[in-house]
Amino acid sequence: xxxxxxxxxxxxxxxxxxxxxxxxxxxxxxxxxxxxxxxxxxxxxxxxxxxxxxxxxxxxxxxxxxxxxxxxxxxxxxxxxxxxxxxxxxxxxxxxxxxxxxxxxxxxxxxxxxxxxxxxxxxxxxxxxxxxxxxxxxxxxxxxxxxxxxxxxxxxxxxxxxxxxxxxxxxxxxxxxxxxxxxxxxxxxxxxxxxxxxxxxxxxxxxxxxxxxxxxxxxxxxxxxxxxxxxxxxxxxxxxxxxxxxxxxxxxxxxxxxxxxxxxxxxxxxxxxxxxxxxxxxxxxxxxxxxxxxxxxxxxxxxxxxxxxxxxxxxxxx
Ligand code: ADP
Ligand code: MG
Numbered sequence: 001x002x003x004x005x006x007x008x009x010x011x012x013x014x015x016x017x018x019x020x021x022x023x024x025x026x027x028x029x030x031x032x033x034x035x036x037x038x039x040x041x042x043x044x045x046x047x048x049x050x051x052x053x054x055x056x057x058x059x060x061x062x063x064x065x066x067x068x069x070x071x072x073x074x075x076x077x078x079x080x081x082x083x084x085x086x087x088x089x090x091x092x093x094x095x096x097x098x099x100x101x102x103x104x105x106x107x108x109x110x111x112x113x114x115x116x117x118x119x120x121x122x123x124x125x126x127x128x129x130x131x132x133x134x135x136x137x138x139x140x141x142x143x144x145x146x147x148x149x150x151x152x153x154x155x156x157x158x159x160x161x162x163x164x165x166x167x168x169x170x171x172x173x174x175x176x177x178x179x180x181x182x183x184x185x186x187x188x189x190x191x192x193x194x195x196x197x198x199x200x201x202x203x204x205x206x207x208x209x210x211x212x213x214x215x216x217x218x219x220x221x222x223x224x225x226x227x228x229x230x231x232x233x234x235x236x237x238x239x240x241x242x243x244x245x246x247x248x249x250x251x252x253x254x255x256x257x258x259x260x261x262x263x264x265x266x267x268x269x270x271x272x273x274x275x276x277x278x279x280x281x282x283x284x285x286x287x288x289x290x291x292x293x294x295x296x297x298x299x300x301x302x303x304x305x306x307x308x309x310x311x312x313x314x315x316x317x318x
Pocket of ligand 1 (some may be wrong): 009012024025026027028029030086087088089118119120121122123
């Protein structure tokens with residue numbers, strides 16, 4: 001890296017002006033005003049080279065974009081508005097300034113898109129791997145954050161957009177080569193996910209919307225988190241899962257199972273939520289099933305997949 005640590009921090013700071021009343025990069029702490037009737041949401045995510053990404057497989061812009069995007073998505077999953085992020089990075093010796101320029105371009109693009117400036121962080125060196133940790137702060141009206149534990153028997157299970165695009169994109173990247181524009185679209189969906197922030201805020205203020213979370217590991221795993229936290233089971237109609245034309249096409253061409261990708265591909269960063277039947281939902285969505293009471297063969301956390309004779313468990317990190 002050619003820039004020294006303090007030069008680098010100054011350079012980062014120059015790119016992230018902060019709103020009035022907030023103190024961002026440059027002191028021992030960031031300072032944010034507290035307002036009555038508002039609750040603060042905090043989440044953090046770590047990305048380790050070789051575990052979560054391979055430097056030769058992802059361009060710096062996408063890595064910057066995605067590092068922030070996955071965190072904003074956690075705020076969206078609670079129905080909050082993102083306020084600012086903190087970025088800690090351990091930079092390996094040979095990393096060039098071109099990498100950092102691309103990384104911060106991507107990080108800045110999504111920060112600007114969601115009005116969520118970088119407010120601080122830490123910069124250190126690493127022996128050989130790049131490690132990135134982002135923390136995000138968000139807020140919502142007190143009592144409005146939507147938790148995984150809020151699903152009720154009889155609720156409909158819904159998602160805000162197509163499932164499996166990102167998983168298909170990752171498989172394309174790993175198996176290569178990219179054949180056509182469709183495959184490129186899926187690859188983009190993997191590299192540059194767009195968190196459903198607006199949708200989350202609108203859903204959170206809709207009476208009748210109950211449990212909510214963002215989909216990072218695929219519904220096979222994420223839906224179970226809602227079911228376990230809520231003490232419920234679910235029935236999912238495999239034929240109702242929203243699949244993009246691009247994803248179905250590539251599955252046909254490459255012989256992949258679209259349902260496997262939709263339930264376990266992960267990293268779609270759509271929202272998964274439950275609502276009372278008849279709720280008027282203010283955002284684009286697809287109903288994929290319903291929440292069941294436990295008992296009569298349905299233990300808490302179990303999913304009955306209608307239209308398939310197998311189970312889908314989603315992506316596991318370990
Ligand atoms: P300290 O020694 O007090 O911890 P640092 O020298 O680590 O302070 O950081 C100085 C300022 O720069 C702080 O405001 C910190 O939040 C910010 N900062 C350091 N690294 C980063 C980074 N990678 N991204 C954003 N802000 C950073
Ligand atoms: Mg420090």
